[in-house]
Amino acid sequence: MYAYDTFDHAMVNARVEEFRDQVARRLSGELTEEEFRPLRLMNGLYLQLHAYMLRVAVPYGTLNSRQMRRLAHIARKYDKGYGHFTTRQNIQYNWPKLVDAPDILAELAEVEMHAIQTSGNCIRNVTTDQFAGAAHDEVADPRATAEIIRQWSTFHPEFSFLPRKFKIAITGAPKDRAAVKWHDIGLVLKKNEAGELGVEVLVGGGMGRTPVIAKTIADFVPESEMLSYLEAILRVYNEQGRRDNKYKARIKILVEDTGTEEFKRLVEEEYEAIRASFIDVPAEEVVRIRQFFAPPPLPVLADEDAGLDALAAADFRFRAWVKNNTFAHKVPGHVSVTISLKPHGGIPGDATDAQMDLVADIAEEYSHDEVRVSHEQNLILPHVAKRDLVAIWQKLDAAGLGSANVGLLTDIIACPGLDYCALANARSIPIAQAITNRFDDLKRLEDIGQLKIKISGCINSCGHHHAGHIGILGVDRKGEENYQLLLGGSGEEDASKAAILGPGFDEHGIVDAVEKVVAAYMGERKEGETFLAAYRRLGPDVFKEAVYGAR
Amino acid sequence: MAHVDLQTGEDVAVWRILEDGALPDEAGEWLVPLGRLKDEAGSLLEEKGVRLGVLIETETPHSDLAGIGNYASFAAIRFPGFGDGRGFSLAVRLRKDYGFNGDIRAIGHVIPDQAQFLLRAGFNTSEVPEERREAFVRAVNRYKHVYQSDAQGGISILRQRHDQADTRRVS
Amino acid sequence: MAKKLSGPQMIVANRLTDGRVLFLTAEGWAVEPTHSIVAHDEDEVTALLAVANADVKANLVLAVEVVSAEVGEGGVRPGHIKTQMQARGPSVRTDLGYQVSPFWEN
Ligand code: HEM
Ligand code: SF4
Numbered sequence: 149m150y151a152y153d154t155f156d157h158a159m160v161n162a163r164v165e166e167f168r169d170q171v172a173r174r175l176s177g178e179l180t181e182e183e184f185r186p187l188r189l190m191n192g193l194y195l196q197l198h199a200y201m202l203r204v205a206v207p208y209g210t211l212n213s214r215q216m217r218r219l220a221h222i223a224r225k226y227d228k229g230y231g232h233f234t235t236r237q238n239i240q241y242n243w244p245k246l247v248d249a250p251d252i253l254a255e256l257a258e259v260e261m262h263a264i265q266t267s268g269n270c271i272r273n274v275t276t277d278q279f280a281g282a283a284h285d286e287v288a289d290p291r292a293t294a295e296i297i298r299q300w301s302t303f304h305p306e307f308s309f310l311p312r313k314f315k316i317a318i319t320g321a322p323k324d325r326a327a328v329k330w331h332d333i334g335l336v337l338k339k340n341e342a343g344e345l346g347v348e349v350l351v352g353g354g355m356g357r358t359p360v361i362a363k364t365i366a367d368f369v370p371e372s373e374m375l376s377y378l379e380a381i382l383r384v385y386n387e388q389g390r391r392d393n394k395y396k397a398r399i400k401i402l403v404e405d406t407g408t409e410e411f412k413r414l415v416e417e418e419y420e421a422i423r424a425s426f427i428d429v430p431a432e433e434v435v436r437i438r439q440f441f442a443p444p445p446l447p448v449l450a451d452e453d454a455g456l457d458a459l460a461a462a463d464f465r466f467r468a469w470v471k472n473n474t475f476a477h478k479v480p481g482h483v484s485v486t487i488s489l490k491p492h493g494g495i496p497g498d499a500t501d502a503q504m505d506l507v508a509d510i511a512e513e514y515s516h517d518e519v520r521v522s523h524e525q526n527l528i529l530p531h532v533a534k535r536d537l538v539a540i541w542q543k544l545d546a547a548g549l550g551s552a553n554v555g556l557l558t559d560i561i562a563c564p565g566l567d568y569c570a571l572a573n574a575r576s577i578p579i580a581q582a583i584t585n586r587f588d589d590l591k592r593l594e595d596i597g598q599l600k601i602k603i604s605g606c607i608n609s610c611g612h613h614h615a616g617h618i619g620i621l622g623v624d625r626k627g628e629e630n631y632q633l634l635l636g637g638s639g640e641e642d643a644s645k646a647a648i649l650g651p652g653f654d655e656h657g658i659v660d661a662v663e664k665v666v667a668a669y670m671g672e673r674k675e676g677e678t679f680l681a682a683y684r685r686l687g688p689d690v691f692k693e694a695v696y697g698a699r
Numbered sequence: 700m701a702h703v704d705l706q707t708g709e710d711v712a713v714w715r716i717l718e719d720g721a722l723p724d725e726a727g728e729w730l731v732p733l734g735r736l737k738d739e740a741g742s743l744l745e746e747k748g749v750r751l752g753v754l755i756e757t758e759t760p761h762s763d764l765a766g767i768g769n770y771a772s773f774a775a776i777r778f779p780g781f782g783d784g785r786g787f788s789l790a791v792r793l794r795k796d797y798g799f800n801g802d803i804r805a806i807g808h809v810i811p812d813q814a815q816f817l818l819r820a821g822f823n824t825s826e827v828p829e830e831r832r833e834a835f836v837r838a839v840n841r842y843k844h845v846y847q848s849d850a851q852g853g854i855s856i857l858r859q860r861h862d863q864a865d866t867r868r869v870s
Numbered sequence: 871m872a873k874k875l876s877g878p879q880m881i882v883a884n885r886l887t888d889g890r891v892l893f894l895t896a897e898g899w900a901v902e903p904t905h906s907i908v909a910h911d912e913d914e915v916t917a918l919l920a921v922a923n924a925d926v927k928a929n930l931v932l933a934v935e936v937v938s939a940e941v942g943e944g945g946v947r948p949g950h951i952k953t954q955m956q957a958r959g960p961s962v963r964t965d966l967g968y969q970v971s972p973f974w975e976n
């Protein structure tokens with residue numbers, strides 16, 4: 149993985165000192181809150197309901213064990229012993245003090261981490277496929293591209309005060325595990341006929357109160373000119389994006405208002421003017437960065453393992469875990485393991501300091517020192533030999549990390565909601581807890597199959613409810629928490645917007661409604677048909693009838 | 700308000716803004732709103748000892764700046780709030796697309812923490828509250844390297860890594 | 871007479887240094903809502919805001935808000951669910967909220 153050189157260290161250290169200075173100026177009153185707010189946000193520091201919240205970037209979701217241990221240490225020393233992994237491959241701490249924030253950033257800088265541009269109207273942490281560099285189906289490792297974008301977008305002199313936040317996601321595989329169509333810019337790595345690497349560029353995706361799926365504006369931009377192309381998009385957006393209404397300020401609105409064709413024309417015009425200029429990265433630098441992401445030297449191993457088979461035969465939980473939580477690796481005899489942070493009744497995405505330390509230990513011993521964070525709020529051990537699965541599972545299971553539910557109904561995405569978030573209308577976490585308790589039966593979950601539930605506590609959609617097979621949205625109904633039910637969304641390459649099914653529910657009603665939707669699906673599905681496929685075939689009426697019919 | 704050189708923090712000449720319909724009442728440097736300047740540059744320049752600059756609001760479409768060098772020998776971009784990032788792109792356009800090489804000043808609401816961005820986007824002077832002069836200078840010298848090459852001669856770290864001979868810096 | 875409010879109001883804010891939720895009482899800021907000063911008309915709200923905003927100016931608190939209050943047997947409690955959450959701490963991980971943690975030196 150990428151290692152900082154003296155330049156990178158100098159930049160991040162300078163940032164820590166800058167923030168230390170800014171915090172001191174705030175505490176002394178030299179900076180008003182109005183002036184300090186955008187500065188702290190650009191360092192990931194929010195004010196939430198109960199306390200400040202610090203959002204730390206996990207660039208393109210990749211961590212080594214030393215970094216993971218540092219995250220655990222920060223949770224222990226400056227917080228309350230836990231952290232929340234988010235849909236944007238970040239980790240959020242819920243209780244840091246303003247006065248401690250500079251020290252936390254300094255501790256992060258020591259392990260080549262930061263909170264730079266994890267909030268604010270700037271280019272945010274670039275996200276990607278959690279299986280990058282390991283997935284059997286990828287064209288190229290998207291992390292090298294993401295690192296180039298990270299550097300280019302860091303402290304960009306022109307694009308640090310955009311109309312609104314700006315999120316870029318990249319996938320290196322045709323199977324989209326990074327929800328690129330839901331981002332301001334989505335990039336899909338591709339090779340052209342000559343075998344050269346480049347990107348397809350999608351623009352104008354986003355959630356919030358106006359969900360929009362991104363549209364392709366360039367089929368292939370050579371990797372060597374990618375930054376010119378991105379610069380052109382950002383310049384057009386910075387100049388023409390709306391600034392009069394923050395709900396209309398995202399690039400998706402500009403693209404819709406201008407029209408995709410005209411937007412593309414504007415971008416191409418600027419791109420032609422600046423392409424192949426000093427903006428782009430020299431080829432030797434691309435090579436240097438790619439080298440950091442060279443695949444680890446894994447031996448080709450047998451695909452069968454007697455120990456694994458024996459335990460799988462004896463223990464159905466282990467069998468289910470191997471089936472649901474492992475993903476095919478490029479190298480035979482290996483898999484990527486997803487550690488579910490979704491224990492039934494637990495808080496989606498939360499991990500304690502001890503759990504983080506344990507994952508770090510396991511990664512060091514069994515996964516070439518690497519851990520990933522997925523946008524589905526799980527942790528991944530990317531490079532694991534199948535013969536080590538038994539040992540790994542036993543360790544994880546003993547620490548409450550053995551849930552075998554990846555990709556199943558209880559693998560829920562949920563935002564912090566009203567338990568923490570100052571913008572929330574309703575709580576998200578207790579709904580996730582109630583649903584996972586209701587469906588606390590692995591056999592039943594496996595029978596239901598692939599089903600993604602995504603919960604947001606307000607229309608900002610941090611929990612991706614628009615992209616949920618089943619989406620749940622918290623709303624305020626005369627001062628009471630109320631939940632809308634949405635069906636049919638997808639965050640993958642077949643992206644679709646979920647549609648509201650009907651009137652909302654209270655916190656108990658929503659759980660019953662989910663159960664009725666699932667029952668309707670089970671009754672109607674054809675052999676081997678997933679929930680999403682069945683919904684797309686059947687349309688909403690069957691589900692409406694099931695949920696509201698008896699009212 | 701002080702008007703300062705972003706690199707040194709030293710005072711620079713204050714440009715007065717020519718109010719609507721007013722005529723320069725004395726020799727010196729005057730800022731004229733873009734629209735009026737284009738219409739009246741000829742007649743205004745007949746006033747003795749007058750030098751003209753252009754006052755640009757952030758909502759100006761950059762294409763309105765075409766040929767601005769023919770009218771103005773300096774420019775000021777006015778930030779209604781420091782979060783209005785359009786001012787940065789306008790300065791970039793002035794330098795990059797319209798070959799403007801006069802002074803460009805940030806006026807209105809900008810904050811010290813933006814000083815280096817201003818400089819790198821093409822501004823060289825700024826209006827700053829007197830008590831923040833020092834903070835501006837500190838901020839301008841904060842980062843010794845940059846991750847983006849820019850039109851002001853800043854060379855990105857991504858290039859510097861392979862170009863040891865060329866270590867030109869922003870500041 | 872000063873304009874009536876739709877219901878009684880109280881003041882909530884966060885402490886600058888650590889974000890701790892605070893309620894405005896006659897004795898100053900408190901972590902408990904129970905003794906909050908309650909405003910019944912707009913003049914009283916204005917007076918409370920003047921006190922609170924002076925502490926914003928003094929860099930002691932931020933995010934001052936006027937929120938609905940309920941006055942009952944046990945004292946004052948927040949009327950809106952969001953403020954109730956602020957008073958109690960998160961409804962999850964109650965083992966770690968304000969309720970129990972020595973982490974906060976109140
Ligand atoms: C707890 C504090 C948080 C605050 C105050 C916050 C604020 C917001 C706001 C205001 C938006 C809407 C932006 C817009 O539509 O222009 C948004 C969107 C979003 N946030 Fe958050 N958020 C928080 C936590 C999170 C967390 C924990 C996650 C990840 C789990 C997250 C991920 C996202 C995503 C994915 C979106 C949708 C992006 C889009 O609109 O395209 N946020 N957030
Ligand atoms: S969706 Fe709303 S409630 Fe949930 S974290 Fe985002 S802003 Fe907060």
